[in-house]
Amino acid sequence: MLYSRMLQHFLLVLACLLMAASAGNFNQDVACTYGGRRCQILRGGSLLTLSLDQVSGSGFNSKNQYMFGRFDMQMKLVPNNSAGTVTTFYLTSFGPSHNEIDIEFLGNQSGQPYTLHTNIYCQGQGNREQQFKLWFDPTKNFHTYSIVWNPQRIMILVDNSPLRVYENNLAKEIPYPNDQPMSVFASLWDAEDWATQGGRVKTDWTQAPFYASYRNFNTNNACVWSSSTNSSSCNGANSTQQAWQTQGLDANGRKRLKYLQSKSMIYNYCTDSARFPQGFPPECKL
Ligand SMILES: *[C@@H]1O[C@H](CO)[C@@H](O)[C@H](O)[C@H]1NC(C)=O
Ligand SMILES: *[C@@H]1O[C@H](CO)[C@@H](O)[C@H](O)[C@H]1NC(C)=O
Numbered sequence: 299m300l301y302s303r304m305l306q307h308f309l310l311v312l313a314c315l316l317m318a319a320s321a322g323n324f325n326q327d328v329a330c331t332y333g334g335r336r337c338q339i340l341r342g343g344s345l346l347t348l349s350l351d352q353v354s355g356s357g358f359n360s361k362n363q364y365m366f367g368r369f370d371m372q373m374k375l376v377p378n379n380s381a382g383t384v385t386t387f388y389l390t391s392f393g394p395s396h397n398e399i400d401i402e403f404l405g406n407q408s409g410q411p412y413t414l415h416t417n418i419y420c421q422g423q424g425n426r427e428q429q430f431k432l433w434f435d436p437t438k439n440f441h442t443y444s445i446v447w448n449p450q451r452i453m454i455l456v457d458n459s460p461l462r463v464y465e466n467n468l469a470k471e472i473p474y475p476n477d478q479p480m481s482v483f484a485s486l487w488d489a490e491d492w493a494t495q496g497g498r499v500k501t502d503w504t505q506a507p508f509y510a511s512y513r514n515f516n517t518n519n520a521c522v523w524s525s526s527t528n529s530s531s532c533n534g535a536n537s538t539q540q541a542w543q544t545q546g547l548d549a550n551g552r553k554r555l556k557y558l559q560s561k562s563m564i565y566n567y568c569t570d571s572a573r574f575p576q577g578f579p580p581e582c583k584l
């Protein structure tokens with residue numbers, strides 16, 4: 299009994315150590331590229347804060363480019379009156395026919411819920427917005443937001459629960475972002491003209507500067523792109539075994555996805571017929 303409890307304790311400690319070892323270090327993994335000192339890497343690289351004031355927002359991006367992978371970030375969003383602010387974590391390539399996978403948090407008045415806004419761009423074409431309300435207060439604690447991007451599908455996860463899945467389906471001629479490596483970006487910026495309640499609620503600059511925090515950026519299951527060889531090499535000991543590569547949803551996952559979407563989805567381009575008088579995009583018919 300005692301032995302098994304000790305063993306349990308030991309395993310727990312081991313698991314924590316492994317998790318700590320696998321968490322990224324912002325000093326190594328990213329560079330502050332926007333907003334100067336408003337982007338700060340703290341505590342030896344384990345914490346990053348972004349701030350926004352009336353002069354500028356701030357942001358950072360990964361030093362590496364990636365071709366597929368799972369990307370996890372823990373974030374704690376702007377508290378209190380965050381109306382007008384947008385806090386982001388996304389993947390993007392560059393140029394007019396770029397690809398992009400977006401997670402954006404649209405702020406709100408104190409006590410009103412944030413909106414989690416998602417979008418997917420293929421060859422420069424977006425217009426694939428889905429929005430969700432969260433089932434927790436994202437300003438009280440850190441929560442884990444993940445983008446899984448593999449050759450088969452894109453998944454957006456919140457605390458490991460699937461909120462959105464976008465399938466690669468060549469037969470149905472669905473556009474899919476698999477032709478360009480992408481970098482990871484994150485930012486905090488002002489979008490008072492549209493972000494909150496359709497732009498009706500503006501940023502309250504007397505509350506500035508606004509702060510959002512990031513930690514535990516994890517690219518352990520991502521494939522780093524080399525532009526000198528035009529190929530990617532996957533992290534991890536045996537990359538062919540890594541679950542993210544084919545990670546789809548099992549029956550439970552699909553149930554959870556359906557449940558979360560029915561409970562939290564507040565906008566879906568695939569049901570917005572006014573926007574698509576010529577008919578919905580092909581992926582909406584899956
Ligand atoms: C949020 O507002 C409360 C009450 O208005 C205040 O006490 C608290 O300091 C604010 N928190 C932050 C992080 O600004
Ligand atoms: C803000 O709160 C209002 C009222 O609860 C809600 O309708 C809206 O979707 C929320 N989110 C944003 C980004 O405006």
Ligand SMILES: *[C@@H]1O[C@H](CO)[C@@H](O)[C@H](O)[C@H]1NC(C)=O
Nearest residue numbers: 477478524525526527528529
């Ligand atoms: C990599 O791809 C780019 C763009 O297609 C091309 O210009 C370059 O020559 C390629 N490099 C190698 C080493 O194949």
Ligand SMILES: *[C@@H]1O[C@H](CO)[C@@H](O)[C@H](O)[C@H]1NC(C)=O
Nearest residue numbers: 534535536537538539540541
């Ligand atoms: C990696 O895992 C796969 C699938 O289990 C296996 O077939 C392969 O031999 C492994 N490769 C190495 C280098 O261990």
